[in-house]
Amino acid sequence: MLETWVPSKDGGSEHIAAHTFTFRELAVATKNFRADCLLGEGGFGRVYKGRLESTNKIVAIKQLDRNGLQGNREFLVEVLMLSLLHHPNLVNLIGYCADGDQRLLVYEYMPLGSLEDHLHDLPPDKKRLDWNTRMKIAAGAAKGLEYLHDKANPPVIYRDLKCSNILLGEDYHPKLSDFGLAKLGPVGDKTHVSTRVMGTYGYCAPEYAMTGQLTLKSDVYSFGVVLLEIITGRKAIDNTRAAGDHNLVAWARPLFKDRRKFSQMADPLLQGQYPVRGLYQALAVAAMCVQEQPNMRPLIADVVTALSYLASQKYDPETQPIQGSRTSSSTPRVRRE
Template identity: 95%
Template sequence: MGWFLCSGKSRKKTKKEQEKNSDDQIPSNIEKLKVNPSFDVKKEGSKDGGSGHIAAHTFTFRELATATKNFRADCLLGEGGFGRVYKGRLESTNQIVAIKQLDRNGLQGNREFLVEVLMLSLLHHPNLVNLIGYCADGDQRLLVYEYMPLGSLEDHLHDLPPDKKRLDWNTRMKIAAGAAKGLEYLHDKANPPVIYRDLKCSNILLDEGYHPKLSDFGLAKLGPVGDKTHVSTRVMGTYGYCAPEYAMTGQLTLKSDVYSFGVVLLEIITGRKAIDNSRSAGEHNLVAWARPLFKDRRKFSQMADPVLQGQYPSRGLYQALAVAAMCVQEQPNMRPLIADVVTALTYLASQKYDPETQPAQRPSSGSSTPRMRR
């Protein structure tokens, strides 16, 4: 849930610098939220959003404290850079919800809070998490979402306890295709297009049946319109997922999200983390490790998550890796449109692998070298 500067640099900024650097997040009138704790989200949103209809419900802090039993520790679902997330039950509707309480001293300020409220109130898709409401009482900032019972994709890929069920190939492709559809909605259906800017495994939440939904829209940015090719903004996101050209120049495009999606797809296929400093030298960065292997099809089986134990279709593995390789191309214009990624992954998700009737693949030793032809 947290984020860092993509460059990985950390320098303490003055309060004035922080305010200036975050001004590009959303329209300037949202400055009022920072200086006015009783700021009306619905009223202010109407000045920027045309119709101005904000469907999200407003909650009092007391209602949400009651829902979480005063934010009791046993209701805590997780914690990140933005604050803590609690499981709660709304007294008025008896609905189970997830409540994110923003850290008042944390990195996510009022601008990002309002971005999330506006984005999720105006954008609706089966692969985007549903925002039920928010609380802006005094200096309290809380967001209320539908509860996603299976947690995040990260919970099912990395650092798994021995008793946790491993994701099979079919489920992985279903999650990848669904996440791509959520991104396609933001890029191609939303008007103007929306750049998500923080796509990663921990931001893909899973509903019953492993149905994926994108969450955490505090860093989302409206994409370029007209003859503009990019938007220039402060470099934000999570290290390991940032597109190289965005990390270097601050020029953000839809293809920046496609790169991040490629990293996520690699995580889904390989079971490896985007950045893993516990691995040996040369394997810390997932994309850097994968790029040489993309060039030799005989090494593709080395890239499959070992916990799959060879239970995946070899053709499906090759095709999924080909999609990931295209998404993480260094040159943004070489990356595919997300609509083409959706087409490819929807097809792969429809090709069900049956371990009972299809043989398990043998892992490659990785020691073979290409023979030279005489």
């Protein structure tokens, strides 16, 4: 049992415990890590679907690559972070295994996979995400980030926000996962923490990529990239596109300047079924999040407010015109504060 004592808000201490599993238990749960139990492969190892014999519970089991110290450090960070942090929009860590050189993490199983699975390279039979579901996912992911930035003490910089790290539960309920790269944020009068640049190309804030200076606003930039992916259906980096269009933010920046081009940015898979005003407002939020200057980006709490409002405005394609039809031209102007 991993046991930690952490200071609580009232000056006392809270006792946190994460369940420990033997390697044998997890091997049995995954039928000896059989290929047909493999859910996916990430930067830190493979993830398997398993059933725990003791509780009959379906879980996701991440087996970390045995690549020495870095992997071990990330394993410890993940166990500590997720043992201490609890929120409806963060994935739940059930326990871990540290038998010999084996390092495994056991999470709640998220039946709908990752956001990336629903946005990019979709097979023909896969259901397309509608506008309402996209806004619900965006608002939920922002709430998870808000908890890390504003409720956790000290604040936590997530550092690796991307579509593949947003997992979806029943009814497309989003949860942030993969905390191996998370850092405790600046404390006192410090404005940033300095660290070697880690994370994913295309999602990294420019100032962090160039200087290694990590702030809460670095996460806000990454969130803006994710929001753009949700709205446009494009990948953060897509080398299959024309030369100037590989980078999503670089492609979007000139279009942000002309509202008449906003409709060109909507994911074609939406087939025009979105509220014009909602699209404009969501793009305005994304544009603010991916600004070059960190101090110009909004606080995540303000992003949550804006996206919660958009998620509450249910769009009904039956009663509202499909975009591109004549009736949709008289749309109200949207201010970008």
